Amino acid sequence: MSQILGGAPLPGPDATSNIDTPEVVVAIGAHPDDIEFHCGATLARWAMAGSVIHLVVCTDGSKGTWDAAADTGEVAQLRRSEAADAASALGVTGEVMLLGATDGELGLATSSSQELHDGLVGIIRRLQPDVVIGHDPWRRYRLHPDHRAAGWLAVDACVAARDPHFLADRGRAHRPSWLLLFEADEPDHVEHAPPGAMEVKVAALLAHRSQWRSTMFIDDNDDGTQRDAFINGVHQAAEAVGAASTSGPGESFKRLAL
Numbered sequence: 677m678s679q680i681l682g683g684a685p686l687p688g689p690d691a692t693s694n695i696d697t698p699e700v701v702v703a704i705g706a707h708p709d710d711i712e713f714h715c716g717a718t719l720a721r722w723a724m725a726g727s728v729i730h731l732v733v734c735t736d737g738s739k740g741t742w743d744a745a746a747d748t749g750e751v752a753q754l755r756r757s758e759a760a761d762a763a764s765a766l767g768v769t770g771e772v773m774l775l776g777a778t779d780g781e782l783g784l785a786t787s788s789s790q791e792l793h794d795g796l797v798g799i800i801r802r803l804q805p806d807v808v809i810g811h812d813p814w815r816r817y818r819l820h821p822d823h824r825a826a827g828w829l830a831v832d833a834c835v836a837a838r839d840p841h842f843l844a845d846r847g848r849a850h851r852p853s854w855l856l857l858f859e860a861d862e863p864d865h866v867e868h869a870p871p872g873a874m875e876v877k878v879a880a881l882l883a884h885r886s887q888w889r890s891t892m893f894i895d896d897n898d899d900g901t902q903r904d905a906f907i908n909g910v911h912q913a914a915e916a917v918g919a920a921s922t923s924g925p926g927e928s929f930k931r932l933a934l
Contacts (some may be wrong), residue, residue: 684815684928686920687863688831692931693923695854696808697725699905700770702799702852706782706811706826708737709884709891712859715809716766716877717869717914718927724873730770730803731763732767734826739779742890752779753893754886762883766876773799778783792924794843796833800822801847812857812930827857834934856929865931866923869914874925878907 688742701722702821705711711719711731737755756774763772767889775792784791797929800808813827836842838851856865881892882903888894894902922926 677830681824684859684865685861686917687866687923687928688920691864691866691921691923691928692787693866693921693926693929695807695865697722698853700728700730700805701807701809702730702732702747702803702805702807703811704734704796704826704830706734706822707740707779708733708755709762709881709887710811710823710826711809712877712880712884714811715856715867715872715927715929716880718809718867719768719810720766720876720880721868721870721873723769724876728770729766729768730799730805731759731768731772732796732799733759733772733774734829735777735779735782735822736774737779738781740887740890751886755884758884758886762869762880765880770803780820780873782823783821784802784830789825789829793829793833793836794846796829797836797843798846800833800837805852807854807856808852808934809856809858809929812860815859815861818859819876823859831855831857833861834925835863838934852934855932855934857932858927858929860928863928863930864919865929866921866926867929868924869926874911880911881910 696810703711723729736752738752810830811823811827814823816823834855840849893908917928918925
């Protein structure tokens with residue numbers, strides 16, 4: 677469970693819950709599988725209710741392996757395929773965009789950082805989401821620089837997208853209703869995760885087969901015990917959110933109005 681929660685604080689009993697089902701959602705993650713880990717059940721429930729879900733993955737995921745001899749180009753291609761399979765499992769009917777930044781280098785100050793930011797502004801303006809979901813960049817003691825960087829990209833792109841004089845060449849200004857940040861430092865909102873949505877979340881996560889060993893701790897020779905432990909951990913994380921917030925099993929976020 678600690679792996680799934682990532683040590684993130686739990687929401688309190690005064691947390692809000694369940695915004696109105698959005699028509700259009702854009703979820704922004706650093707790597708293939710980040711979105712599924714932290715808001716997979718929420719996206720699955722919304723997709724089942726008719727929401728159009730779009731996924732944006734900032735990096736190529738090319739370094740997501742413990743095999744020192746692996747070809748990173750092959751890893752990137754595999755993770756692209758897995759991202760498509762996971763999106764299908766979630767019921768995504770919108771676009772799945774892998775922006776292709778080098779894994780592990782998203783937070784570096786390069787010209788590509790500006791290109792990514794400007795590209796995200798264009799995506800938000802083009803797709804007109806009611807809700808944008810991303811990493812919480814204010815999370816204390818976060819180790820992975822890509823998660824911090826992806827969070828800032830999402831927040832900064834939302835601010836630029838809503839104001840007409842920012843990047844006027846990137847389309848008509850659009851203001852999403854909500855920005856939901858996962859792995860939140862101060863979570864104050866819960867989206868319910870009913871059993872059906874949790875089953876979909878698990879299926880989407882397991883579609884990331886390359887991550888079984890390094891992220892889900894499922895060895896190649898597993899007899900099913902480790903896989904079951906991982907699945908139980910996913911459910912326990914949702915139950916922990918519910919127990920802390922008195923909202924029932926769910927996924928927690930920091931909710932910001934835009």
